[in-house]
Amino acid sequence: MKKDFTPENELLFLALGGSGEIGMNVNLYGCQGKWLMVDLGMSFGANEYPGTELLFADIEFIEERADDLLGIVLTHAHEDHIGAVPYFAAELGVPLYATPFTAELVMRKLEEAGLVGEVELNMVGEDHGSIALGPFEVTYIPLAHSIAEGNALLIETPFGRIFHTGDWKLDEEPLVGEPATEEELTEIGDEGVLALVCDSTNVFNPAPSGSEGAVYRGLLEEVRRHPGKRVLVTTFASNVARLQTLGHVAEETGRQLCVAGRSLDRIIEVAQNNGYLEHLPPLIDFNTAMDLPRGEVLILATGGQGEPRAALARIAEDNHPISLTEGDVVLFSSRQIPGNEIAIGRVQNRLAARGITMVTDRQSEIHVSGHPGRPELEALYGWLRPEILIPVHGEMRHMQEQARVGLESGIPSAVVQKNGDIVRIAPGAPGKLAEVRSGRLVLDGDIIVPADGEAISMRRRLARDGLLIVVLDRQAKARIEGIGLPLDEDYAAFIEEAESDVANALRRLKGRDRNDPDAVTEAARLAARRAAQRWSGKKPQTRVILPAE
Numbered sequence: 001m002k003k004d005f006t007p008e009n010e011l012l013f014l015a016l017g018g019s020g021e022i023g024m025n026v027n028l029y030g031c032q033g034k035w036l037m038v039d040l041g042m043s044f045g046a047n048e049y050p051g052t053e054l055l056f057a058d059i060e061f062i063e064e065r066a067d068d069l070l071g072i073v074l075t076h077a078h079e080d081h082i083g084a085v086p087y088f089a090a091e092l093g094v095p096l097y098a099t100p101f102t103a104e105l106v107m108r109k110l111e112e113a114g115l116v117g118e119v120e121l122n123m124v125g126e127d128h129g130s131i132a133l134g135p136f137e138v139t140y141i142p143l144a145h146s147i148a149e150g151n152a153l154l155i156e157t158p159f160g161r162i163f164h165t166g167d168w169k170l171d172e173e174p175l176v177g178e179p180a181t182e183e184e185l186t187e188i189g190d191e192g193v194l195a196l197v198c199d200s201t202n203v204f205n206p207a208p209s210g211s212e213g214a215v216y217r218g219l220l221e222e223v224r225r226h227p228g229k230r231v232l233v234t235t236f237a238s239n240v241a242r243l244q245t246l247g248h249v250a251e252e253t254g255r256q257l258c259v260a261g262r263s264l265d266r267i268i269e270v271a272q273n274n275g276y277l278e279h280l281p282p283l284i285d286f287n288t289a290m291d292l293p294r295g296e297v298l299i300l301a302t303g304g305q306g307e308p309r310a311a312l313a314r315i316a317e318d319n320h321p322i323s324l325t326e327g328d329v330v331l332f333s334s335r336q337i338p339g340n341e342i343a344i345g346r347v348q349n350r351l352a353a354r355g356i357t358m359v360t361d362r363q364s365e366i367h368v369s370g371h372p373g374r375p376e377l378e379a380l381y382g383w384l385r386p387e388i389l390i391p392v393h394g395e396m397r398h399m400q401e402q403a404r405v406g407l408e409s410g411i412p413s414a415v416v417q418k419n420g421d422i423v424r425i426a427p428g429a430p431g432k433l434a435e436v437r438s439g440r441l442v443l444d445g446d447i448i449v450p451a452d453g454e455a456i457s458m459r460r461r462l463a464r465d466g467l468l469i470v471v472l473d474r475q476a477k478a479r480i481e482g483i484g485l486p487l488d489e490d491y492a493a494f495i496e497e498a499e500s501d502v503a504n505a506l507r508r509l510k511g512r513d514r515n516d517p518d519a520v521t522e523a524a525r526l527a528a529r530r531a532a533q534r535w536s537g538k539k540p541q542t543r544v545i546l547p548a549e
Contacts, residue, residue, distance in 0.1 A: 005061075005422060005436060006068065007031050011159040013197065013423040016438050017041065017057025019392050019399065020418040022201060022338075023080040024057045024440075027164070027392065030422075031157050034134040035062060037072040037094075038153060038164055042083030045442065047339075049451055050459045054443035056084050057419070058450070061436050063091065070133040071095045075166030076150045077102040078238060086113035087448065095120040097131055099140060101149040101240075101274045108266070141188070144171035144179040144212075146370030148240040148276050152180075159426035160194025163384055167199055167393065169369065170376045173213025176241040176276055182383060189384040195425050196386035196411075200394030200402040201371035208375050210368030216245045218365035219333065223253050226329045226357070228295040231255070232322070234304035234312050235333040235367070237263040240271045242333060243300070247280040250298040257281050258289035260311035260322050261302030286321035294328070304334040306343025316350035326355030333366045374405060381409045388430045389414040390423065458541070466540040470502060470528045472520070474547045478502040480528055485536050498531035517546055 007030030018025035023043035029036045040059075045052040062069055071094050074082055082102065086109045089096060096119060098106055103123045110116050124131060130139040137156040144150060145167045155162040171179065202209060223231050235242045243264075250257040257280070259265060271277045289297045299322055303312030312330070314320035324330070330351055336344055348358055361367035372380070381389075389406035391399035396418065403414035415430050417423050420438030424431065440451035449455055466484030473479075478499045487494050505527035506520060513519035521544045529542045 005030075005434065006033055006065070007035070008033070010427060011157050011162075011194075011425040012433065013195075013390060013417070013425055014061070014421070014436070015392055015417060015419050016059050016061060017419060018080070019394075019421075020396050022394060022398075024055060024084070025081050025393060026057045026059060026084070027197070028062060029136065029155060029157075029162065031135040031159070033068060034136075035065060035069045036133060036136045036138075036155070037062065037069060037092075039075055039081040039166075040072055040084045040088060041078070041080040042087075043080060048460075049442050049456055050463055052442040052444050052451075052456070054083070055451065056087065056441040056443070056448065058437070058439040058441050059088060059092075061438070063088075066092050066094070069094050070136070071097055071131075073131070073138055073153060074098040074102055074106065075153060075164070076145060076147055077105045078147055078167065081166070082106055082109070085119075086110055086115060087443070090115050090118045095122055097122045097124050097138075099124055099129065099149045099151060101270060101276070104270045104273060108270070141184075142177060142179050143168035144174045144177070144370075145169060146236065146241070147238045148176055148271060148274070150177075150179075150370075154188060160387075161188075161192060162195045162197060162425070163188065163193050163386065164197045165199050165380075167201075167370060169209040169372050170379065171209075171211050171213075173211040173216075174241060175212045175216070175244055182379075185380065185383040189386075193384045193386040195388040195390055195430070196381070196384055196406075197390045197392055198377070198380070198402065198406075199371055200391040200398035202369055202373050203377060203391075203394070203398050203402045203405060205369070205373035206375075208373050209371060210365070212241045212245060212368065214365055215242070215333070215368050216248060219245060219249050219331065220252055222331055222359060222364050222366055223249055223255070223298065226295075228293075229357075230294045230297055230299065230324055230328040231331065232299040232301055232312070232315070232324060232329070233331045233333050233366075234301050236304070237261060237267045237302055239370075240267065240276050243268065243271070244277055244280065246298065246300055246333075247277070251281055253298070255296055255298040256284045256289070256292060258284050258286065258297055258299045258322070259301075260286070260299060260315070260320070263302055264300060290321070290323060303347065304332055304344070305337055305340045306345070306347050308343070313347050316347050316354075318354075324351075324354070324356050327357065329357045329359065331364075331366055332358065332360040335361060335367060335369065377402065377405060378409050381406060381411055387412055388425060390425075391416060461541055465538050466532075468498075468528050468532055468540045468542040470524050470542065470544045472502075472506075472524060472544065472546055476503065476506045476520070478506075478524060478528070482532065482540070485532060485538060485540060487536055490535060494531065494535045497535075498528050501527040501531045520544075521546065 012030035301311040303310030391402035
C-alpha cells in the first residue's frame with residue numbers, strides 16, 4: 001500500500017476534524033494528485049483541557065502536503081467552519097473561497113491577526129457561484145441554516161459528483177436568503193450524485209427542525225404576553241434571520257430595539273454591508289433604553305450560553321448599563337450547547353434569584369435548530385438519490401445512526417468514518433483505505449500545542465492532586481511548601497512531619513548516593529509525597545529543588 005497517500009487516479013475523502021465530534025470541521029477531498037479542503041473550523045476550550053481557550057483539529061497531514069493543496073472552500077461563517085483560518089491559512093499558503101457575508105467575516109479575522117497581505121481571499125457569488133480547482137469544479141448551492149449564506153457544495157470530479165451539505169436544514173419560511181428548492185435539488189439528483197457527505201447533528205430528532213417563520217410567531221406571542229415589562233432576548237449573534245425576526249417583533253409590539261454585545265454589533269454591521277437586515281428598525285443606546293417605559297423596549301443581548309463576560313451574565317450580576325428588575329423577562333431564543341449547561345444554569349440562577357421571569361425553547365416555540373431532523377434527511381435522500389452516503393458533522397453515534405437511516409431509505413451504500421480515515425469513494429466499492437494521524441491542538445496562551453501534550457497533562461494532574469515543593473539547603477535540611485492540598489487546619493503539622501521525613505530519608509542514604517543529586521532528589525521526593533498521601537490521601541506532583549552548586 002502506498003505510504004505517502006498522494007491521491008492517484010481515484011477520489012478520496014478524509015476528515016481531519018468534525019467526524020466523531022461536533023465542531024472543528026476540516027474535510028479533504030483528494031483526486032489525481034491534488035487535495036481540496038472544505039472548511040477550517042475550531043471549537044471553544046473544554047474543561048478537559050484546563051486553561052485553554054480554543055480547540056483545533058491537528059492538520060499535520062495536509063500541512064506536510066501543502067504543495068498539493070489547491071484551496072480552501074468555506075461553506076458558511078460559523079466558527080466551527082472558519083474559526084481556525086487565522087491560525088493555519090497563512091502557513092498552508094493556498095487561496096480561500098467564500099460567499100460575500102462569510103468572506104467579510106473571514107477578512108475581519110485576518111485583519112485582527114495582521115494577515116491581510118499573507119492570505120488570498122476570493123469572493124464567490126452567493127447564488128450558485130462556481131470555482132474550478134484542478135480536477136474539482138465546485139458550485140455553491142444555497143441551503144437554509146442558522147446564519148446568512150449557508151451553502152452546500154456540489155463538487156464535480158472525473159469520478160462523479162459529490163454533494164457536501166455543510167450545515168443545513170429545510171425551511172419553508174427562511175426570512176433571510178433563498179435556499180435551493182425541492183425542484184432544484186431534485187434536478188441535481190436527476191443529473192446524478194455519486195456521494196452525499198451529510199450533516200448528522202440532529203439525526204435522532206424524529207421531527208423536522210422547524211421554520212424561522214414559526215419562531216417569529218412564537219416570539220411575537222411571547223413578547224405580547226409581557227406588557228409593561230422589559231423583555232430581553234438572547235440568541236446566537238450569528239443568526240441573522242433571528243435578528244431580522246426580532247426587529248419585526250419589536251415593531252409589531254411597539255417596542256424599540258436595543259442591542260447589547262460586541263459580537264451582535266459586528267454581525268449586524270457585516271449583514272447590512274451585504275444586503276441583509278435592511279429593514280432592521282433603528283437601534284437605541286443603553287441610556288435611551290433605560291429611560292423608556294419598561295414595556296417600550298426590547299433588548300437583544302449576547303450570552304445565552306452562559307459566557308461569563310457576555311452581556312447577559314453581566315446583566316444578571318447587575319453589572320451592566322442595561323438593568324432588569326423583578327418581573328422583567330428573559331427569553332432564551334437558543335439551544336443549550338452540550339458542555340455549557342453549568343454556565344447557563346449559573347446565569348439563570350442569578351436571574352431567578354432576582355425574580356426575573358425566564359422562558360426557554362422548552363416552554364415556547366422561540367427557537368428552532370439549524371440542523372436537519374430525520375424527516376429532512378429522508379427528504380434530501382429522496383431528492384438527490386446518491387449512490388453513497390458519508391455521514392459527517394457528528395459524534396460516532398450520530399454518524400452511525402445516519403448511515404442506518406440512509407440505508408433504510410434506499411441509499412445503496414454508506415461509509416461510516418472518523419477523523420483520520422482515508423475513504424476511497426471511487427473507483428470500485430467505497431470504503432476505508434487507510435488511517436492517518438489525526439488529533440487535537442489547543443491554543444494555550446499564545447501558543448498552539450498538542451491537546452495531549454505534557455503541559456495539558458501536567459495541568460490536569462496539578463488540578464487533581466496539588467503540588468509539593470521541597471527545597472533542600474546545603475545541610476540537607478528541607479523546607480516544604482504545599483499547594484492545593486486539603487489540609488487547612490492540619491497543614492502546619494503536616495509540613496513539620498514531612499520535613500522530618502525528608503531529613504530522615506536523606507540520612508538513610510549510603511555511600512555515593514549521599515552526594516548523587518539524582519539519588520538525593522528521588523529520596524526527598526518519595527518521602528515528601530508519602531507524607532502527603534498519609535495525611536491527605538493525595539499523591540501530589542512533587543518537585544525537589546537542590547542547592548545551587
